Amino acid sequence: MSKDRPAPEPPQPLSPLVDAHTHLDACGATDSATTTAIVDRAAAVGVGRIVTVADDLEAARFAVQAAHWDERVFAAVAIHPTRANSLDDATRAEVEKLAADPRCVAVGETGLDLYWPGKLDGCAEPAEQEEAFRWHIDLAKRLGKTLMIHNREADAELLRVLHDEGPPETVIFHCFSSDAAMARACVDAGYVLSFSGTVSFKNAKALREAAPLVPRELVLVETDAPFLTPHPFRGAPNESYCLPYTVRALAAVRGEDAEELAAATTANAERVYGLS
Numbered sequence: 001m002s003k004d005r006p007a008p009e010p011p012q013p014l015s016p017l018v019d020a021h022t023h024l025d026a027c028g029a030t031d032s033a034t035t036t037a038i039v040d041r042a043a044a045v046g047v048g049r050i051v052t053v054a055d056d057l058e059a060a061r062f063a064v065q066a067a068h069w070d071e072r073v074f075a076a077v078a079i080h081p082t083r084a085n086s087l088d089d090a091t092r093a094e095v096e097k098l099a100a101d102p103r104c105v106a107v108g109e110t111g112l113d114l115y116w117p118g119k120l121d122g123c124a125e126p127a128e129q130e131e132a133f134r135w136h137i138d139l140a141k142r143l144g145k146t147l148m149i150h151n152r153e154a155d156a157e158l159l160r161v162l163h164d165e166g167p168p169e170t171v172i173f174h175c176f177s178s179d180a181a182m183a184r185a186c187v188d189a190g191y192v193l194s195f196s197g198t199v200s201f202k203n204a205k206a207l208r209e210a211a212p213l214v215p216r217e218l219v220l221v222e223t224d225a226p227f228l229t230p231h232p233f234r235g236a237p238n239e240s241y242c243l244p245y246t247v248r249a250l251a252a253v254r255g256e257d258a259e260e261l262a263a264a265t266t267a268n269a270e271r272v273y274g275l276s
Contacts, residue, residue: 005236014244015046018269021222024052032069042240055080067103076106081113084124084132105273108148110136115152146170183210194220197230200249
């Protein structure tokens, strides 16, 4: 993402939509007013509800606060796998308390990231990530919450841990970016796959081949803002109002009507997150 590129123009409205995964704090929200401003921009183009996601303890506190500031916002809380080495007893206790909040609809994002170890200073090692992932799976099951997974270069390892632990009732692979074989494995397990702006990237050949294989009832859409801005705005700052661009791109890849896909993904989000 480049700060030098201007923000995308608002898309033609597409309604109803739910942004299944964004980071309001990273998009510049700091209080009730700035949170509402971002959500208002999204609502103006049909994105009526937003799930804001934590990747560390400070972000988890913010996500739950934001969900109480604006009724259109819901929270997901966890410690990101690259930060799994910060999951001490005190952090576990606070994450569990935050995850139990009625405005928190998922435990996430958690999972495995095998790309960054050895490249990112302070990144948790794979064994630390796996231990934390197992703890988050248990937390989701104990609280009866959806599990939201971050996966980077860890397809087989994630499926192994989920099989070992026994998944909660609902599992979401956020920003699904794997190939057709992984898509089929997830579909066979009943996991929900959430698609971001990467599905619009012309060089994402494997992902664009996988996307049509997912039954409509297992599809969500997300921005992962401020990252992964869809084509032709790649590299510009992303925000929830950009979601219609991604939905239209996904619909084109799947050979579907964009309005029908929007309605279906909204119904799916309502179901998997228990949105009111």
